[in-house]
Amino acid sequence: MRTVNLNGIFPPVTTPFTDRGDVDYDALASNISRYNESSLAGYVALGSNGEVVHLNTDERRKAIAIIKRAATSTHTIVGGVNELSTHAAIDEAKAAADCGADAALVITPYYYKSSMTQEAFTRHFNEVADRSPIPVLIYNVPANTGVVIDSATIAGLASHQNIIGVKDSSGNMAAISETISLSPAGFSVMAGNGGILYPALSMGATGAVLALACAAPRACCELYDAVKANDHSRARELQHRLAPLSHIVTAGLGVPGLKAAMNFLGLKGGVPRAPLSALGEADTQRVKAVIRKTGLFPEIE
Amino acid sequence: MRTVNLNGIFPPVTTPFTDRGDVDYDALASNISRYNESSLAGYVALGSNGEVVHLNTDERRKAIAIIKRAATSTHTIVGGVNELSTHAAIDEAKAAADCGADAALVITPYYYKSSMTQEAFTRHFNEVADRSPIPVLIYNVPANTGVVIDSATIAGLASHQNIIGVKDSSGNMAAISETISLSPAGFSVMAGNGGILYPALSMGATGAVLALACAAPRACCELYDAVKANDHSRARELQHRLAPLSHIVTAGLGVPGLKAAMNFLGLKGGVPRAPLSALGEADTQRVKAVIRKTGLFPEIE
């Protein structure tokens, strides 16, 4: 069952909105076409950077379908599931499968934080995995959720045959290493944070889902390839060049920063939905300066 | 426009589920009938304790309608709005109005935490208030959201004529006092935490929305009345008696603890939805012991 390819770089695809606030599906398809020119392993639809929490049911369905159609047959399509109840997570995993997703990226429930024990996470993911028609990836993203699933819990869940990996966006390098150590062969540990891409790959992460890859897919793939080729010197150099860009499109300025970076780089970032707001002029200039300083984008020179 | 009565105690009504996991609307109506015997000022539907994040659209609509119907005409009905985008919050406020709510309790957006600046909150609440057909209460609940709206921001929003108050569940007594100081007369500051009910009322809070009031409505109302009657000695005594119960049904054991307390007290708590789970036997006994120790429930002696 675990035949979904998670080796490589996945952008958590952003959702472009028109100025009127509607989803711009043509722009979404256009971005995927551009991304297809890089050696990305696949696409994550409906992640945090896809503003899944700002989309209604129909928009979520259609976004997966559009991405699936615009991707090539070799790309793995992962559908994000951002739900707070177990039953809704199951329903969304089924819907993602219906829309063509190869796997579901299921977030840790995060509302009743004091009740979200490791036992609660174990029950939740096992129940979702029991009923999901497609394999499940665990999604750990404490910056957004305020909760953390432990390495030992993840490793325990890895024995479920329908749970095939984890995307860990904690930035906690020691914890990611521990998850790699504890989980069985074939379980994919994916870095979720561009600031530690090379370190995570050097410790054995199988791939990565990175906001950074929405703006810099080619460079992320080059870094991945360098590690695979055992060219640590090149990987380190790329990591140092990319880190400031990774930071500004995540912790620094968030989704609005990522969309501004994409706009500058000729992709269709568009604007975010409220309560997020488009960057002001000063922040936009900061993003541009960071991009220029990487020295990795000949197209803007 | 600000004629909604928010003076007094409001339980954030829980949602009973059957063992099969369906909403038990009859049980919900039955609880309201019981609550009607106390001098509660009204009911909050679809709050955190109502497991709003575990309910689908239809269930949310119906829950408000049932509560509205079971309440008396003098009760204020507040509909909870737990949405992460501005547009969805507006839609839910409209739906709450359609179902009979007198006001909407709108949570601070909480997903993109690093982007949730005070400016973002200001934009969000002003936009929702502009378009909501019913007055808006701001809902600050850091334990669940991981974000905090400041007293100054709340006071600024109080100048919007469709924003009539705040429910502050932070437990931060100094901040709640500051909000009371900074906001204009007529703006309702409601305590959201039973552990500081008397202190908050003594500082000028106009009312309270308390998980505690779902289990102990009569005692909460008695405490409120004691403060109004300037009987601080009695208010303090009740506060000391009620605090351990308040703690165990919130930070201590959460919604499962509250439902267990209600079951013990002859109300229809039922069980929570996953990923929450019903208390085990040991925790259930702890809840019962805490209830007995209050000395405030002759019905269980």
Place this chain on the structure above:
Amino acid sequence: MRTVNLNGIFPPVTTPFTDRGDVDYDALASNISRYNESSLAGYVALGSNGEVVHLNTDERRKAIAIIKRAATSTHTIVGGVNELSTHAAIDEAKAAADCGADAALVITPYYYKSSMTQEAFTRHFNEVADRSPIPVLIYNVPANTGVVIDSATIAGLASHQNIIGVKDSSGNMAAISETISLSPAGFSVMAGNGGILYPALSMGATGAVLALACAAPRACCELYDAVKANDHSRARELQHRLAPLSHIVTAGLGVPGLKAAMNFLGLKGGVPRAPLSALGEADTQRVKAVIRKTGLFPEIE
């Protein structure tokens, strides 16, 4: 043994430094003389606001002695003990006693945070109390220490006959109430945070140790007296007036803010020691504006 009077308001006396950085003992004595004009219950030497962590052994000894001498015979003198090891805390408590302190305010150890379990606190305070020649007050100040001693732990320690109270600067009103509930009669729970002075007193706190009282001793005493006289309306009003000043001299601008406030009010605040630094002009003006706005200092009008 528990005959130390802790009922009332205590300023945690600041340590004035000359521009050259030496302790200005004359200024210290002068401040105490001024404070003696209010109805303060006593003085805390070597607290956080006294910059105990910036003083060497000789300076600490002398500061207590000067305060003792400048106070009247009815004032209770509390000596702060800010040590990270149990043996040093014992030594400092002895030294404080030798210098004339009536009680020792012993901070929770705070360096090895992950090892500072409630059991470790229990051992520490029991050992210190066993060997201290003067009664011990527990000092909980999470904003500085990053650790929290629980209400249950404090209540357990209250059975030691040489532990007579706690100064709780957490600002956690529910926890302070719980400590009051759980601890035996005669055990003093002292508020350590001006932002909740009235609420804490209304719940049964026996007194308070407040940075605010270094700047506004008379108003703090008036508030205390109002609560004792059951004049809750006056107490509430004073609380609302004083809270912004309390905030700016603690969480807002810290010790530098407090010293600026004292300087403005005719006390000898002086400047702090590095790494703290004196306020710049803009912040000094903010402090002055906050003081004026209280309407409680006719001397500056």
Place this chain on the structure above:
Amino acid sequence: MRTVNLNGIFPPVTTPFTDRGDVDYDALASNISRYNESSLAGYVALGSNGEVVHLNTDERRKAIAIIKRAATSTHTIVGGVNELSTHAAIDEAKAAADCGADAALVITPYYYKSSMTQEAFTRHFNEVADRSPIPVLIYNVPANTGVVIDSATIAGLASHQNIIGVKDSSGNMAAISETISLSPAGFSVMAGNGGILYPALSMGATGAVLALACAAPRACCELYDAVKANDHSRARELQHRLAPLSHIVTAGLGVPGLKAAMNFLGLKGGVPRAPLSALGEADTQRVKAVIRKTGLFPEIE
């Protein structure tokens, strides 16, 4: 001036105490003799693991001197400075120099957390470096201090010719990478956390100061050498083997855990000083099991 060798592995030497609680200087010297058999670059005296905060002035002086004498002439001796005021930090740096230290590891001040801005850190370290007779290393250890010095601040301080490096124990891999990127050539960034030793070295850290190295000096040096030899496969394997031991002697069980590990491995760990306490039997067995599982200590097989 920057000729102090910081390339390689440094154990932050523990301080053995006798059962009566006195420093056991013979045991200390004995440990250094054992350590001298590995290819360690030097020794850090008076770090967090050295329980510097539990030592009095004389003990601190003597500990440095003993370590200096027991080390070889090629070892770099770093003296820890754990002081809360700038003037005391300067005094301690001078004392460390007098006792033979080649450099001073100066902790970020951490008591008045809300005043510890990046500007305050900049002033503090510049003043200490101006007056210290030996070069200064910045010490960032948020788990103990609750404060964080930023990469940009560190990089700014790197322009002071008497500030030669940083020991970063945050475990924040992205921040450590950023510090490496931003700081000039010749500035030493030292990992302070065994859980990320290989990742940090692979990103360009020049060395490491690790509790882990007190228990497993040889294995840490082997990992360091593997990275230098570009043998990433071996480095990764050692990292995975060592990580659980690193965790249990730091975040897991702290200094008591480290001392238990040393005792088991034939070093003289002894017991910690209160408020720390020696491990109980169950935790001691856990430590032994973790050590055995590494497969890296033939001496205990």
